[in-house]
Amino acid sequence: MRLLHIFWLFTQIVLAFSAKKFKNGKKLDVISRFSSCLAKPIITKLGRTVSEVESSSFIKSKIDGSTYKFMKLQNQMSVFLVSNNNFEYSIITLSVGVGSVMDPEDLPGLVSLVQESLCLGTYRFFDHSNFCNFIISINGEIDMEVYERNSVFTIKVGSQYISTVLDRLSDMIRNPSFPEKLFFAKTKEYSGTFESLLNNSEFLFQCVIRDISLDDHIFKRLNVLTDKSIKEAREISEINLLEQVKNFYYQQYSSSIMTLVVASKHTIAKLSNEVVLNFSL
Template sequence: MINDILSIEKSPNDSNIYKYIKLENELELVLISNPNSNQYSALTLSVGVGSFFDPSDVLGLSHLVERSILLSNEKNPDSNDDFSTFIQLNGGFLNSVTYEDRTSFYYKIDSLCLEESIEKFSNYLIAPIFNKDLLEREINIIESEFNSIFDENKKNLVLLKGIFENDHPYGQFNNGNNKTLRLEDIRNRCMEFFEKHYSSNVMKLCVYGKQSIEKLEEMCKKSFGLIKNKKIYSTPLPKFVLKNPIKFEIASNIQDKHILKIIWPINDESLSFKGKVRSNSNSIINHYLGHEAKGSLSAALDNLGYSYRLYSFAQSYAIKDINIMGLEIHLTKCGFDNIDHVMFLVNQTIREFNANQMVKTELRTLDIEWKYLNNDSSIDLTRVVSNNLFYVESHVQVLKYPKYMFEKENPSEINKILSFMVPSNMIVMVSSNEFKGKTNSENDIYKIQYSSQVIEDSLIKKWKFDYQRSVDIVLPKPNPYLPNDIEIKTKTSSKPHEIYNFNGIKIDWGSESSLNSPYLNIIVKFDCPTKGNEQYKN
């Protein structure tokens, strides 16, 4: 067993005690002890397999295994006494989720029952049964989930399967349904999937409790040390490379809603957002594209009457060469009619980004957040730590990752990411009710009506050059309100009392030092004397 030689870095404001251990079966875990906590105990175990690894003839198999594995095992075959029932009877909460690259199981429970829960939980990972009757029940639930998916954004992702080189699984249907899972040999397929992918050397565990670190270690070693190490190592996926830039026009069922979604695949593993980037480059770009202050893309589009909502996103996976930058813009009818101009403004925003100006403000902001970070939510903390263990190069960084690993300024790294955010490496998805009756294809899973076309050079040229540059899009100015000194001057607390009362505006103020954080909580209440008055109804 490997013990924590280097201590996990934590915020000065964090009262938890941490320890990293790697068991003899190569299962990695972080123990968190806080004897003074009023939180429930909590546990998260993540396994390094997800829907990317579904067999092509049983799509959704990883989801079915996730839902079924905790229902029965060789030590406890009684389906009426499953793990979920045990957790609920002891005032807890249990959930699990299948991602593309990993599967997570997490729960909270009364601290007095933590040891028993660990023993019971580990048995399901040692020898699950996958009872066929219970599998049938879970397939019915999955089919119901499938028929209840109304999120068009989620559905539309299946259109992306096949647009990458070498049959990359990105966009693969991952929920499962009767068609893909109701097979005669489904129990055998579940057992095969478990034997192939569920191994201790690809499991990351985090446990939070009031017990001492030594007691938590004893519990985990005794139970999780019995999980078999099958010495599984992930099969590399194909390179994450677009065949061609592509545009989808999707017929939406929602009236008067027009959504533009842009995705840029970043296929350089050296730029992986998970584990290798040390300057938080993707977060800086994400903030620049998504902020809404004066000078932003959002403000410029709003001023033109083109949009009413915009947000940016960065996605990445434990499989380090799959990284994505993206934008989602909710367009007005005017914006939909002028979508080429919108695309021009998006490209202008990216071209004119200046990395040097953004980095220093980001550094200072994150430094303040880290210093006063308080990890006081047990179940959320275990989920974060368990998942982060897949990504960090050293367990020392598991609490800082990814947001607070801002170790150096690296504008060149930002510029390398921006070099992928060009029209020739772009997926454009436009969803609108206006496309009803005008599409030429139908997806066979969700019955999505759509058309798709390779983005030709002439359209790329239009998006880059055919409009006048907007003077409304500029880099955000440095934040003048960032403090130079963030030390708390006084440790006293006072009840709220009136400090201002004039012209209908009343302000009460009180200090609170028990949380040891230099943050301000503002609550604004508007009293409207005309509320409910028929005279002012319109």
């Protein structure tokens, strides 16, 4: 326990020092994320950890008013549903088993770029706003994060939009069109600064861990999308970069490594029907 206290104190000192360095203009070689951090840690964590669990083995508290269901779709996607009449919003988390450890050595940040490129458009919704703008247009929120072994989409919307959002999310993950103009515009956004993350302790901690890790350690790839990697890719060719994004998606993204978590006030029966309709490919 004493060692834990010492470690906690050490991390606080390091974080404080790192924040001071940032404010003094000493920036680490990491760019800010596209979307804001949302306060949905429980559902997001479920999306990263739920695997092959049967409904019969799930035990809940006697005072828990929620109803739960685990499903395994025909395409091997894992699904966890939560229904509670008291839920004010619906929260959807989609976790894909691809993370920063899968970045190629010559292009760190590719996994993160693939994740954000999926939102740019689909063949079905090519003439509509991209997925992120769509969520915002219905007063929702979306957060996208890349961890060591997972890429996670977390969405918060009004429960009246659950059918539409699941439909759009499914189409985004199955039929991305990777529109060239929007993709090239996206890569140009990665020359920004880090002011929005100066007070984010998790971000600062990961920066410190990355910088003190050995070159061959997986932690060296934390916060992977860097100005340097995008600049190097541009020097090769923007078309080349787009092709690498497409190739990674087609080779690595699969329903068998996806976990979908849906929490809503709708009944388990309705949620089950919506998920099967939209995701059982």
